[in-house]
Amino acid sequence: MRISATVLAPAALVAALVAGVTGCGSSGSPGSSGGGSSAGGDVKLGMSVSTLNNPYFVQFRDGAQAQAAKLGAALTVTDAQNDASQQVNQVQNFTSQSMKAIIINPVDSDAAAPAVKAADRSSIPVIAADRGVNGAEVAQTVASDNVAGGRMAAQQLAKAMGSAGKVVVLQGTPGTSASRDRGQGFAEGIKAFTGIQVVARQPADFDRTKGLDVMTNLLQSHPDLTGVFAENDEMALGAIKALGAKAGGQVKVVGFDGTPDGLKAVQAGTMTATIAQQPKLLGQQAVDAAVKAAKGQTIPKTVAVPVKVATKANVSEFGTS
Known part of the structure; x- marks a missing residue:
């Protein structure tokens, strides 16, 4: 239709203006x-x-x-x-x-x-x-190197646990290479410590709130656990909240990422260690x-x-x- 040429020109102008505004990021889509x-x-x-x-x-x-x-x-x-x-x-x-x-x-x-x-x-x-x-x-x-980081987490957790006890693993989002590789490295590393038993592995999607919920449920079925490996700090922080006074004492917690909140938890002693990325x-x-x-x-x-x-x-x- 011939009229489209007269309609499209201002439309294109409006689109350009909108793109310019969103590019500045004042609100975003x-x-x-x-x-x-x-x-x-x-x-x-x-x-x-x-x-x-x-x-x-x-x-x-x-x-x-x-x-x-x-x-x-x-x-x-x-x-x-x-x-x-x-x-x-x-x-x-x-x-x-x-x-x-x-x-x-x-x-x-x-x-x-x-x-x-x-x-x-x-x-x-x-x-x-x-x-x-x-x-x-x-x-x-x-x-x-998430596989190497997972192995480091296993070694650090085992050391803190005295190479004996029961561990649960909070997994990240299924389908992500980070979760797969960290889990693989941890599994490989923890095999060296025959006195440690991994009693449960459950996804919490790298999320703090889900980490809290999953850890709360796991405590019901495994009240005697003494170690937690969380595949990121957010889940570790959720687990620490669920553990309450047990965190860092009766139950050792190792996270992954080295986020500011994770490092503060390490400093406070509620998180035993975190594998710090950059x-x-x-x-x-x-x-x-x-x-x-x-x-x-x-x-x-x-x-x-x-x-x-x-x-x-x-x-x-x-x-x-």
Whole structure:
């Protein structure tokens, strides 16, 4: 219809204005970070984070945004809110917007594959951050060595328990490589301690409230447990709340991530240890790789960000703010 030309021009103008407003991040759309884009920059990047309702991933985002600003790249961040379908839509939108590179922190390592493949068909490099993508090729995976971290957690928990007792494992979100790898490392590590029995493994989806609920239920069936391994600090903090006065004394708790709240719990003695990651550094390295890939530079297929054991003896080295 001929009239469409006169209608589309102002519509396009409105769309451009809306894009400009949301890019400034004053309010954001559902699923956005509320801090959407870095200003300016010739290299436009999209980043979908599994959830920003987790202090670890807030630090990850902050590191990414700081690195984008440093490199003069425009970074748009979206929050998938732990919804794999929503994340697929976000990555597809980045692809249709012709982003120069995409960073994905998968909600589900398997479910992310189709959207990553679509980006690849459009010649848009994808960086997987903190968690891998199964069944699709990515330009780089930047993550902590979660298997090694799981082994370190097992050794630390066994040491605190005197190499004997009953342990429960609070697992992360099913389908994530982080949960799988941390669980694998812990299982491998704990085998060396024949006096320790793992009496239950149950998902709590990396969530503090769910950690509290799951731990409360597990205490009913295993009142004599003496150890807890939680695959992230949020679940560990929920477990500590459920354990009450037992936490850190009768029941030793080891977490994973090294979040500010987790480190404070280690300092207080309610959490025996946490395997501390470096989420800001991870975010920085993901953006650095994305910019290089967008410019056609060669980057390594994997980058491992070191993890360390944080205990009460050395927690001051990590900072708790």
